[in-house]
Amino acid sequence: MSTPVKKVPIHLQSSQNRLLIKNGTVVNEEDVTEEDIYIEDGIIKQMGNNLIIPGGTRVIDARGKYILPGGIDPHTHLDFEFMGTRTVDNFYSGTKAAIAGGTTMIIDFVFPKKGESLLDAYYEYRQKADGKACCDYAFHVCLSHWSEQVKRDMEILTKEHGVNSFKMFMAYDFMLNDSELYSAFEQCQNLGAIAQVHAENGSIIAKNAQRLLARGITGPEGHEMSRPEEVEAEAVNRACVIAKQVNCPLYVVHVMSKSATEALYSHSGSTKVFGETLAAALGTDGSHYRHECFQHSAGHVLSPPLRPDPSTPLALMNYLAQDVLQLIGSDNCTFNKAQKEMGKNNFTKIPNGVNGLEDRMSVVWEKGVQTGIISPSRFVAITSTNAAKIFNLYPRKGCIAVGSDADIVIWNAGATRTISAQTHHQAVDFNIFEGMTCHGVAEYVIVSGRVCLDDGQLRVVEGYGHFVDTPVFAPFVYNPDEMDSLKPIKINDVNDFDLMEKTHKIKLVDNPCPTPTLPESNVTTPSFRGHRPEGQRNIQESTFSLTEELDTDRKSCIRVRNPPGGRSSGFW
Ligand SMILES: NC(=O)NCCC(=O)O
Ligand SMILES: [Zn+2]
Numbered sequence: 026m027s028t029p030v031k032k033v034p035i036h037l038q039s040s041q042n043r044l045l046i047k048n049g050t051v052v053n054e055e056d057v058t059e060e061d062i063y064i065e066d067g068i069i070k071q072m073g074n075n076l077i078i079p080g081g082t083r084v085i086d087a088r089g090k091y092i093l094p095g096g097i098d099p100h101t102h103l104d105f106e107f108m109g110t111r112t113v114d115n116f117y118s119g120t121k122a123a124i125a126g127g128t129t130m131i132i133d134f135v136f137p138k139k140g141e142s143l144l145d146a147y148y149e150y151r152q153k154a155d156g157k158a159c160c161d162y163a164f165h166v167c168l169s170h171w172s173e174q175v176k177r178d179m180e181i182l183t184k185e186h187g188v189n190s191f192k193m194f195m196a197y198d199f200m201l202n203d204s205e206l207y208s209a210f211e212q213c214q215n216l217g218a219i220a221q222v223h224a225e226n227g228s229i230i231a232k233n234a235q236r237l238l239a240r241g242i243t244g245p246e247g248h249e250m251s252r253p254e255e256v257e258a259e260a261v262n263r264a265c266v267i268a269k270q271v272n273c274p275l276y277v278v279h280v281m282s283k284s285a286t287e288a289l290y291s292h293s294g295s296t297k298v299f300g301e302t303l304a305a306a307l308g309t310d311g312s313h314y315r316h317e318c319f320q321h322s323a324g325h326v327l328s329p330p331l332r333p334d335p336s337t338p339l340a341l342m343n344y345l346a347q348d349v350l351q352l353i354g355s356d357n358c359t360f361n362k363a364q365k366e367m368g369k370n371n372f373t374k375i376p377n378g379v380n381g382l383e384d385r386m387s388v389v390w391e392k393g394v395q396t397g398i399i400s401p402s403r404f405v406a407i408t409s410t411n412a413a414k415i416f417n418l419y420p421r422k423g424c425i426a427v428g429s430d431a432d433i434v435i436w437n438a439g440a441t442r443t444i445s446a447q448t449h450h451q452a453v454d455f456n457i458f459e460g461m462t463c464h465g466v467a468e469y470v471i472v473s474g475r476v477c478l479d480d481g482q483l484r485v486v487e488g489y490g491h492f493v494d495t496p497v498f499a500p501f502v503y504n505p506d507e508m509d510s511l512k513p514i515k516i517n518d519v520n521d522f523d524l525m526e527k528t529h530k531i532k533l534v535d536n537p538c539p540t541p542t543l544p545e546s547n548v549t550t551p552s553f554r555g556h557r558p559e560g561q562r563n564i565q566e567s568t569f570s571l572t573e574e575l576d577t578d579r580k581s582c583i584r585v586r587n588p589p590g591g592r593s594s595g596f597w
């Protein structure tokens with residue numbers, strides 16, 4: 026198989042535009058500031074007030090809007106052959122839709138067929154994506170079997186092809202057993218890579234499915250019944266135990282339940298663990314599996330499934346607020362209604378996967394910021410910065426700072442939109458968030474300096490996105506002490522909640538839904554510095570304190586205006 030070819034015409038490879046974004050509120054993970062941003066050649070060149078910029082520069086007035094780092098979706102499946110069919114969204118339609126919703130980078134999964142060489146699969150995926158993707162992308166690589174050749178391929182992928190993460194399955198017929206997981210995690214640790222797991226006990230699921238089918242339960246409700254929470258939690262626990270033996274950082278993808286989160290968190294004191302949940306898990310729930318219409322219920326089938334416990338979505342949001350979970354992905358893996366029909370008489374044959382790439386940002390804003398559970402800064406952390414840090418893209422991606430890629434969203438928190446398959450930009454004919462009205466709308470989306478969503482008008486370019494290397498030994502994962510040296514220089518920090526109140530009128534209220542109290546002994550990693558006071562793990566406690574903090578900070582907040590000319594230097 027030949028090496029990947031760049032099909033992008035040279036004139037599209039760099040931005041021809043100079044751009045000034047004025048009067049907006051810049052939200053980063055650690056601070057919120059009011060400053061202008063000057064962009065040239067796809068890079069943020071200056072930030073500050075009263076910037077001196079060249080004539081002929083396009084100016085976008087972002088008054089009253091938030092300026093956010095573009096979303097990074099750490100979990101997508103585009104142009105993916107799975108369960109006997111292929112996703113309808115490919116790297117063009119998927120990334121186009123991503124941009125429409127405020128996401129400017131995706132990390133997709135190279136998925137070798139059982140027995141296929143990882144390198145061949147990687148080249149295949151590069152050919153699927155290169156010249157098609159409208160925004161930047163990187164790859165995780167799945168291990169669909171284990172062998173000495175796989176081990177060697179992992180080394181080549183990390184050293185020569187910019188891959189730093191490998192996903193292992195604990196379910197499906199290509200799952201690895203515990204001994205294989207042990208060896209794979211050991212190799213990840215040797216290479217400075219990140220081990221990812223799909224955590225469900227595949228053997229129990231297979232037995233449960235057989236029994237349900239024998240009892241005549243063939244519909245989509247059987248999908249959820251065969252994969253209850255404890256089957257997810259058991260696998261999360263086992264993966265953490267195995268990772269601990271070889272001191273391997275572990276990233277659990279699509280954490281879907283309270284029990285699985287608690288299992289993950291119980292290991293956070295002794296093992297480097299990261300938890301990703303999904304927009305689907307926050308924005309909808311498992312009650313849909315009992316819907317009378319097959320197309321509706323099958324449209325919600327993914328694994329692990331959505332949970333019927335109605336308190337799950339809010340609990341997961343609270344876990345994100347508390348840094349018990351760190352990221353939000355979409356796990357976008359879209360099949361049309363006709364494809365879902367493959368499992369009409371047998372739920373085990375329904376192609377697994379849902380949408381979310383386009384709507385992830387709005388759903389998280391609606392469920393998190395609009396409700397007052399998280400601040401805009403925490404929104405940025407879970408939708409962008411944490412992915413950039415974990416996969417070693419930071420500070421090139423995941424923040425708005427001088428020297429960073431100009432991947433930027435101008436976000437109108439006051440506007441609303443109602444999600445529908447009739448109006449979305451994805452190729453799929455169903456939307457699990459159908460009818461949901463969300464506050465928070467991307468008005469401008471700038472991808473590597475190019476305005477790809479322009480006052481609501483989508484102007485993407487096929488093939489404009491580039492493959493981005495993810496180097497191994499991410500400091501955030503392997504050496505958190507180094508992170509301070511990567512921090513962008515800050516001059517004009519203003520209190521996050523003060524500005525939030527001023528610009529967005531969010532009411533910080535007590536959360537009416539109790540969140541399970543987490544074990545006292547395991548305080549989460551101190552590396553994440555959000556606005557939650559240290560050591561608080563219960564959202565009711567934490568929300569109350571944030572209100573207090575707001576009063577204290579308001580008294581002591583001193584605003585410093587930037588000097589004319591703005592910042593003089595960046596961070597490298
Ligand atoms: N999650 C899902 O149901 N489909 C995509 C494949 C995977 O991520 O396991
Ligand atoms: Zn998975």
Ligand SMILES: [Zn+2]
Binds near residue numbers: 100102356
């Ligand atoms: Zn997935």
